[in-house]
Amino acid sequence: MKVLADIGHPAHVHFYKNAWKCLIEAGHEVVVSSRAKECAVDLLDALGVEHRCLSRQNDGRPQGMGREYxxxxxxxxxxxxxxxxxxxxxxxxxxxxxxxxxxRRPSVVFYDTENATLQNALTYPVATRLYVPDCYKGWTPNRRTVRYPGYHELAYLRPKYFVPNRELALLHCGLAPFGDTFLVRVVSWQANHDLGEKGWSETTLRAVVHKLEELGRVVISTETPLPPDLARYVYQGPPEHLHHLLAFCRACIGESATLVSESAVLGVPALYAAETSRGYLEDLQDQYGLVTVLRSTEPKAVCQGISRMLDAPLSDVRDRHARLLENSCDVTETIYGALTAETL
Structure with a gap:
């Protein structure tokens, strides 16, 4: 059979990459369409995946989204x-x-973001099959929805598929040779699920950086240019190596739900500070204590949240992470099974 995977975000490359390998090894054919957003094209090229770029990220305004659509x-x-x-x-x-x-082709959609209300309202009613994590809190069509125990990020960060390399993180990604490293993530807020929302102010970002640099090295992963005084903190490594750095960090702090979730499934404590949350982040917080969800982007509130997160003992993080892996399915196998199902 032939599968066409449409890629719109760098995280989608990671989500599918192991399933693509399984499909090809089983004799199936994979066609990939891509989108020029952040490092998505670079990731595909680094993996040696042939792809057709169909559009470029819009400007985040409704008119731009409509034109790109x-x-x-x-x-x-x-x-x-x-x-x-x-x-x-x-x-x-x-x-x-x-x-x-x-x-007139069947479609299989995977998603985990409840607040993408416009996109979901346009997608869910016409998708042939929808796959969501058990912790997903939004509406889905009952007869066409499949739920699974897990998180998107486990499709590529489960130990079966990813083994972090400390030497690589030290040489190319900015990991401190001694002491703690903190990864900070800021985003562009131009996705369809970001309509009406705004991210961190420069004041908040500076406050977070100044607090963390007293405790160790700070690296910033960003979708947008930083102010000149913060430019020296920017992540300089290849995009495909960022997870090697993240795996050895003391903590991750940011406004990216994806990177915070990636941090948690790697067993690295994380704080998410934004106006809205996600069902999977709240699940990672409530079930495993690996994420702190903060519904504020004010400098004082974020810095206080960081202090509370770092005050929590690390002694049981490994046990909580092990329990997360034990309670979750192999998401790559779920993807493979969904795309090869005979009942589509």
Whole structure:
């Protein structure tokens, strides 16, 4: 069979990469469409994955999103007609689902973000099958939804698929040779699920950096240019090596739900500070204590949240992380099974 995977974000590359390998090893064919957003194209190129870039990240305004939607869907429909895949898939999946309807192909959508209300309202009613984590709190179509025990990030960060390399993190990614390293993540807030939201102010970012640099080395992973006085903290390593750095950090602090979740499934405590949360972040907080969810981006509140997180004893983090892995399925196997199901 032939699978077409539509990639719109760097995290989607990681989510699918091991399933692609399993599909190809089993004799299936994989076609990948990509989007020029942050380092998504660079990640695909680094993995040696052939792909067709169909659009570039819009400016985050409704008009820009609308223009990209029309252009990308038109290009994806053309690719489907040319490649004739048996199934389309995507994370969030609006383009895979809509192209599937237009081209009469089944679509399998994976998602975990409840507050992407517009995208979900346009996608879920027409997707052939929707896969969400057990902790997902939003509406889904009952008869076409499959729930699984796990988190997206386990598709690529479960120990079966990822072994962190300390030497690589030291040589190329900015890990401190001695003492603690803290990874800070800021985002552009231009995704469809970011409509009406705003991220950290420069004041908040500076306050976080100044607090953390008293405790160790600070590295900032960012989607947008930083002020000149913070430029020296920017992550300089290859994008495909960021997880090697994260795995050896003392903590991760940021406004990216994905990177915070990645930190947690690696067993690294994390703090998420933003106006809205996610079901999976609250689950990682309530069930395993590996994430602290803070519904504020004010400098004082974020710094106090960091202090509380770092005051918690690390002695049981390893046990909590082990319990998380034990209670979660192999998400890559779930992806493979979903895409090869005979009942689509």
């Amino acid at each position: 029309v252009s990308r869907l038109r290009n994806l429909v053309g690719l489907v007609h040319a490649e004739r895949p048996d199934v389309l898939t995507g994370v969030g999946g609006i383009f895979a689902a809509h192209a599937g309807v237009l081209c």
